Amino acid sequence: MSIDLPIRKIIHVDMDAFYASVEQMDNPDLKGKPLAVGGGGKRGVVSAASYEARKFGVKSAMAGNLAAKLCPDLIFVKPRFERYSEISKKIRAIFYDYTDLVEPLSLDEAYLDVTENKKGNPSASLIAEEIRERIFTEVGITASAGISINKFIAKVASDYHKPNGQKTVNPEEVLEFLEQLDIRKFYGVGKVTAEKMYQKGIFTGLDLKQKLLEYLVDNFGKSGRYYYHVVRGIHNSEVKPNRIRKSLAAERTFSENLSSEIFMLEKLQHIAEEVSRRLNKNKVAGKTVTLKIKYSDFTLQTRSKTLPYFISDSALILETTKDLLYQEKLKNSVRLLGISLSNLNTETKKNRDEHSQNKPEQKSVSVQLKFEF
Template identity: 80%
Template sequence: MLNDLPIRKIIHVDMDAFYASVAQMDNPELRGKAIAVGGGGTRGVVSAASYEARKFGVKSAMSGRLAIKLCPDLIFVKTDFERYSEISKRIRQIFFEYTDLVEPLSLDEAYLDVTNNKIGLPSATLLAQKIRQRIFDEVGLTASAGISINKFIAKVASDYNKPNGQKTVNPEDVLEFLEVLDIRKFYGVGKVTAEKMYQKGIFTGKDLKSKTLEYLKDNFGKSGSHYYHVVRGIHNNEVKPNRIRKSLAAERTFSENLSSEVFMLEKLDHIAEEVSKRLHKTKVTGKTITLKIKYSDFTLQTRSKTLPYYVSEKAILLETAKDLLYQDALNNSVRLLGISLSNLNTDVKTIKKSEKETVSVQLKFEF
């Protein structure tokens, strides 16, 4: 089955502890020390942790309080998205010197289709080495990479030799690689799904491969078909250079729970202003405004309203968010508020698709 598929040469580049590494690069006094980006204060959450901090168990999405408990010498630094964005653009400029087929996933990672690359180098492995070396020489940061026949396997492989390493899964090695892979390493299998798979005796790719398509659909819904195919090396999603943004949002977690709507409106004013600035910067408008409310007991509620026209102005965002806030009684005091805009003008399918080029080659070829 794998022999019948078009073979692409895909590289997944993933920067090493990007936010933390940027902070250490910009401030030499932080190099070699355990640092966490964000997370300061009693209600803060860690956005990223340096490898020195990870040795103590500190990781992203962890509360700052727990992080400092695990690592008493942890140093917190503020996020600086303008700086991250600046560096990310420099890294992408390097990518585009090798291929136009670059699909950013975030500021710190991207897929590159180098099947037909600009410098005519047949080896994707050597290309990945060149790209990583240029990032280090010209930007000052290290990156890891995964190289294989599709996006799924490249993504999994990029995590293998972190930090500052790479792994190639050649076409002839794909099935064996997937069979011995721990199910937790499968991209898209989260903690809850992994636990469910464990309960059903699925611990490795080989265990997953032994299950029928019907079994996986019955037990894992729509994702069952995805699991069935990827464990067989089948993942035909192309690298898409023009990923269309589906929504734009901003939110704030408060140091103290808010119980007064007066204070909530004050916070919403700042959030609406930030969303509006981002919309104008990216030249995006939308119709559906959503208010996100997280209560002190961590329950989450969203309230949405779709307007008959596209908007981006702060005044309309704020007024609609106010209406949504007053729409129903609040269940408890509030720890987080957010505003998002979706149903964007980017959803309108006016972007002309480039002709799709099918790469038809033998299963064994220089990788």
């Protein structure tokens, strides 16, 4: 069986345990030791874990006290985001030596479209290998990469030989690769969705592929259509070098639970000021203010309000947040508060860009055609 696929050569580069690797690079005494960035203190949360720590089950978003129980020799270090951003810029500079079609997903990962590249190299696999070697020699840390015909498969492949490895999925290998893939490896299938799929007898890509579109939509909503297409190797999203930011946020976890709205106002003022600073730095404003509340029992609640005008001023953000705070009674004491602004004025630009890009799809090629990767 063959399918039509856009002629693209996409690389997904993903740094290996980025924050932890930077800390180990800057402090040789930490090399080879189990390390967690963040997580210190009784209310801390792990932002990143070294591979030495991961062997004990320590992972990002885990409570620091649990991480310490799993790995008694775990070393906690405070995050240094300015340093991570500095290293990230050096890595991106390497990317731009090969192509201007670079779409950063975060500080530590990005998509690159090297279908046509500055080096004139027809092999995306060799380009990925060269980029990884340069990151190691010029920056000092390792990266993994996935190479294939679209962003979805490239991202899945980049996790295949971690750390410090890469995997290429050639056009003629796409269908078999996806059919054999564990459903948990599909990008976009989270833990809850995976459990639901298991209950319905879907364990691999082949199981997923045997389900009709109507069945997937009925059981998984809009995501069902996405699953139906990606398991067939269909994912036409282009690498977008200028990704439109959809929201800006800031949040804070407290050392002691807060039990009254009065105690939260000062905290919210500082958070609103931070959100305002980030908005102004990025020269954007938003209409929708969302208050995030995480209670002491770890249940999460969000409250939102959309204004008829764009705002970025901290006083206006705080005023709207206050309305949301007093909108209903708190369910419990609070361990975390956050404020985000969405519905940004970048959306207008996004709609214009999408309209201008409404043109015929790229040429297609059968997976049976030999295409050098």
